[in-house]
Amino acid sequence: MTLIPIVAWLEAAALVWMLSLVVRRPRDVRLRWITAMVACWSGNLPCILQAVKGEAFLGLDPMWWQFIGQVLVLTGAYCMVCFFAFTLLDERRAAVRAKRQALVLVTVLIVLLVATVIMPADMRLIGARLSSYQDPAARGVASIALFYTAANAFMLYAEVTAAVSTGRAVRHAAGWFRRALLITTAGSATLVVVCVIFVLNGALLFANINLPTAIQLTAVVLLLPGCGLFFLGITLPAAVTRVAAARIWLRHRRAYRDLAPLWTLLHAEFPEDALTNRVPTDPRLDRFRLTGVHRRFYRRVIECRDGLVRISPYVAHLRGDDQRGAETPAELAQQLRRALHARAAGIDVEGPAVPIASPATDGFDADVSELLTLASALPPVGASAR
Incomplete structure (x- = not known):
């Protein structure tokens, strides 16, 4: 009983x-x-x-x-x-x-x-x-x-x-x-x-x-x-x-946090690209939604890619005539920091966008993998992840 x-x-x-x-x-x-x-x-x-x-x-x-x-x-x-x-x-x-x-x-x-x-x-x-x-x-x-x-x-x-x-x-x-x-x-x-x-x-x-x-x-x-x-x-x-x-859910949550160094650098320079400015959400409620992890993950990936596209002319200017680009993620991370410093200093660079951290194969997962590799080459940042 x-x-x-x-x-x-x-x-x-x-x-x-x-x-x-x-x-x-x-x-x-x-x-x-x-x-x-x-x-x-x-x-x-x-x-x-x-x-x-x-x-x-x-x-x-x-x-x-x-x-x-x-x-x-x-x-x-x-x-x-x-x-x-x-x-x-x-x-x-x-x-x-x-x-x-x-x-x-x-x-x-x-x-x-x-x-x-x-x-x-x-x-x-x-x-x-x-x-x-x-x-x-x-x-x-x-x-x-x-x-x-x-x-x-x-x-x-x-x-x-x-x-x-x-x-x-x-x-x-x-x-x-x-x-x-x-x-x-x-x-x-x-x-x-x-x-x-x-x-x-x-x-x-x-x-x-x-x-x-x-x-x-x-x-x-x-x-x-x-x-x-x-x-x-x-x-x-x-x-x-x-x-x-x-x-x-766990994979997206981990990737969301691992992208924090890259996102923080790009967001500091291009805050207007934040998708929350276009589709506002209540962050207090979003924290308690299990599906909010997926939304924040996809949003962060898109914002990172948008930021790389906008900073890419500066990276191309730093490379100059060197068509090899960056051989390692560490070199690309160094170029990215220099490009962001140059833009923050008010230097104007004209030119088309160039591929940065492009995946070797098609697909969203391959793109995320490249972004994670680049983010891992950046030193940890003190700013908290959104």
């Missing part, structure tokens, strides 16, 4: 996170389905706990709370199936499949509603607590057997659909996505075994027969690993993406 509050907090945190993603990407159909799944399964736990508690609440007896909890569980399973459909199929085929499976869900929910309504009054508490407490008195009660058999059968249907869908997609996937699908398939296959046992257990209630204890224990033992593998497979692609994003 000590794990229940932890699970509840984890579900609430996951729901808040998923809702924040939906707000940022409202057109992502797959994200909406997976968020709906998390919402249903987050709301299920309080209802099931209220049912197991065996007390009426808000005018509803425990069996009605069990019904509401099962509705949320099965609706979450339906959302899971739709998530896989919209992930692995084109939108038109996925929409058709979602509508077809919605009919199955509605049929099962009607069965649960009928079973709840017709359940004898003296059996309702036993039926409500049956998901946690196996009471021998429930054996032979048709409405209880119908309720749990229908619910477990739909869960079995959902897990089989998930296992088949991901298993087929594995053949066409590669990299981390393939591994995620394999893990999800393994989790779904494990949960299929669990659901089969649960369906048998519910069906045998009709015949007033107990399922062997060893088989029941098998379901209990497999349930947690199956759920763990399933959720690991679903979240693995997002986790890999987040790790990659974190690496890029």
